[in-house]
Amino acid sequence: MSDRTALNGDPKQAARKAWMSLLAKAPEAQVLALWGERPAPDHQMLRTPELGSTMVRGRIGATGNAFNLGEMTITRCSVQLSDGPIGHAYVQGRSKEKARIAALVDAMMQTDAAESIHAEILTPLAEARASAKAVRAAKAAATKVDFFTMARGED
Amino acid sequence: MQTLTQTLAQTPTLSGGFTEAPQQSARAFRAVMNVMARPGMIETLDLALPPAPLSVAAGTLALTLLDHNTPVYLAGKWDCAAVRDWLTFHTSAPFATAEEADFAFGDWDALQPVSAYRIGTPEYPDRSATLVVEMTALSNTGAILTGPGIKDSAQLSLPDVAAARANTALFPLGYDLFLCAGDQLAALPRSTKVRTV
Numbered sequence: 001m002s003d004r005t006a007l008n009g010d011p012k013q014a015a016r017k018a019w020m021s022l023l024a025k026a027p028e029a030q031v032l033a034l035w036g037e038r039p040a041p042d043h044q045m046l047r048t049p050e051l052g053s054t055m056v057r058g059r060i061g062a063t064g065n066a067f068n069l070g071e072m073t074i075t076r077c078s079v080q081l082s083d084g085p086i087g088h089a090y091v092q093g094r095s096k097e098k099a100r101i102a103a104l105v106d107a108m109m110q111t112d113a114a115e116s117i118h119a120e121i122l123t124p125l126a127e128a129r130a131s132a133k134a135v136r137a138a139k140a141a142a143t144k145v146d147f148f149t150m151a152r153g154e155d
Numbered sequence: 156m157q158t159l160t161q162t163l164a165q166t167p168t169l170s171g172g173f174t175e176a177p178q179q180s181a182r183a184f185r186a187v188m189n190v191m192a193r194p195g196m197i198e199t200l201d202l203a204l205p206p207a208p209l210s211v212a213a214g215t216l217a218l219t220l221l222d223h224n225t226p227v228y229l230a231g232k233w234d235c236a237a238v239r240d241w242l243t244f245h246t247s248a249p250f251a252t253a254e255e256a257d258f259a260f261g262d263w264d265a266l267q268p269v270s271a272y273r274i275g276t277p278e279y280p281d282r283s284a285t286l287v288v289e290m291t292a293l294s295n296t297g298a299i300l301t302g303p304g305i306k307d308s309a310q311l312s313l314p315d316v317a318a319a320r321a322n323t324a325l326f327p328l329g330y331d332l333f334l335c336a337g338d339q340l341a342a343l344p345r346s347t348k349v350r351t352v
Contacts, residue, residue, distance in 0.1 A: 046169045046244070050176065078244075080170065 019109055019122050020089070023102040026125045028095040034121045035101045041108065042082035049077040049096035075099040085110035168237060171204030172245045173218055179203075183219040190342040191331070195300050195309025197293055201338035206237035212335040213260060213287050218245055220258065220285075226251030227258050231265025233289070253284075262289045263314035274328040283345075284330045288314055293336040302347040311341055319349045 023031065051073060058069040076090045077099035087107025089099045108117050173179040179202045186198040205214025221227060227248045229238060238260075242248055253259060253271040266286055275283035290312070297312040298319070313319055314334070322329045322345055329345035343349075 044170060045174070047172060048174060048176070078169070086169065 016106070016109070019118075020102075020106055022122060022125050022129065023089060023105060024091045026091075026098075026129070028093060028098045030125060030128055031098050031101055031121075034124055035105075040104055041111075041113075043079045043104065043107065044082070046078040046080050046086065047076065049075055049099040051075050051094050051096075077103040079103045079107055081107050081111065083111070168206050169241060169244045171206070171214070171241070173203060180219050183215050186340060187216060187219055187333075187342075190333070190340050191344055193304045193309075194302070194343055194347040195295065195305060195311045195341070197295065197311075197339050197341045199338050200340040206241050208232055208235075208289070209238050209241070209260065210289050210335045211338040212340040213289060213333075214241075216287060216333060216335070216340065217242060217248075217258075217260070221246035221248040223247040223249065225257040226255050227260065228253045228256035228284075230259060230261025233261045233265065256284055258285050258287060260287045260289070269318055269322070269330065272330050274325055274330055277328070280327040280329075283328065285333065286330055287333045287335060290314060290334055290336045293334055293339045293341055298349050298351060300343070300347050300349055304344075305347070311343065313343065313349065316349055316351055319343060319347075323348055 052075075053071045054074050056069045056072050057066045059066045072092060073094050074090055074092055075094055075096055075098070076088075077096070078086065078088045079100070080086045085107045087103040087105070087110070089102035089106060091099050091102050105117055105121055108114065109122075183200060183202050186200050190196050190198050200212040200215045203215040203218050204211065205217070209217070217227075221242065223246075225246075225248050227242060227250055229235075229250065230253070239250065248258075254273065256272065259266055259272060266288065269286070272284035272286065273282060275281060292312065294312045295310045297310060298316045300309045300311055301307075311334070319332075326345050331345055332343040334341045334343065
């Protein structure tokens with residue numbers, strides 16, 4: 001547990017966590033489109049893309065105990081670039097290609113290519129996620145009902 | 156970003172796992188099952204490339220049989236960062252002491268004392284350890300094996316005949332042995348009776 005706490009406090013780990021999370025949740029079509037025809041750097045597969053499922057746990061309102069929300073399909077993949085960095089990906093869905101690209105992006109984010117990858121792939125993904133979230137929030141906000149109580153005259 | 160590059164770009168050797176896990180693990184399991192079912196049989200098991208000092212056969216065996224439910228004990232020089240990282244990445248098996256382990260890896264000297272390993276209980280004789288013994292060579296010479304899975308008798312170069320006889324005497328309790336040398340694999344289940352020539 002102390003290991004985990006230490007990792008959470010590390011800004012580098014937090015940054016890596018953020019981009020891995022972004023890739024994990026991004027829609028397949030978006031990731032594939034942003035990666036485009038980019039040639040992959042020299043790499044070897046440590047773990048070829050494989051499908052599995054994992055239990056998603058939730059907690060309502062951040063109170064009470066965590067509960068099992070349900071299982072979801074995930075695909076994982078690990079690659080190692082020829083100059084050393086290792087990239088891991090655990091992404092939602094069953095797209096092996098997306099998992100491979102996500103692992104490559106994770107590996108390349110640890111190299112000198114980090115800045116261009118960040119600008120060309122991660123930033124657009126983050127923007128798309130933010131706007132999708134805003135649209136969803138706006139739709140939900142439109143249905144919001146304000147309950148208010150008139151003075152009930154209890155005095 | 157530069158510091159991130161330096162911190163994260165360690166180069167552990169995680170390569171050498173299965174490239175086609177479904178087919179390769181099925182083939183490896185078949186070989187593992189055959190040697191355990193027919194003591195004395197030696198099979199080639201060369202589907203993975205683990206870091207030294209883990210042999211090719213032991214590494215393939217590990218990828219085939221280990222998962223997050225099988226505590227592993229690494230003995231002697233097998234307990235090194237390279238082997239630990241490789242096993243963790245490919246199998247997610249937890250590491251344990253000799254007394255708690257389901258699987259133990261090492262050569263015969265490093266694995267001593269064998270009395271440390273679990274031999275099961277009369278109700279659950281399956282709750283016992285499997286020792287994966289690294290050897291320099293394996294051949295069908297030496298101790299004579301008889302018992303289940305052996306038509307008349309077989310011969311196998313065992314690391315320690317006396318210990319094997321003591322283990323057989325515990326039947327149905329006891330540990331099971333896999334013997335690895337390079338890419339060669341053989342097994343000695345607790346049910347096999349062992350005598351010297």
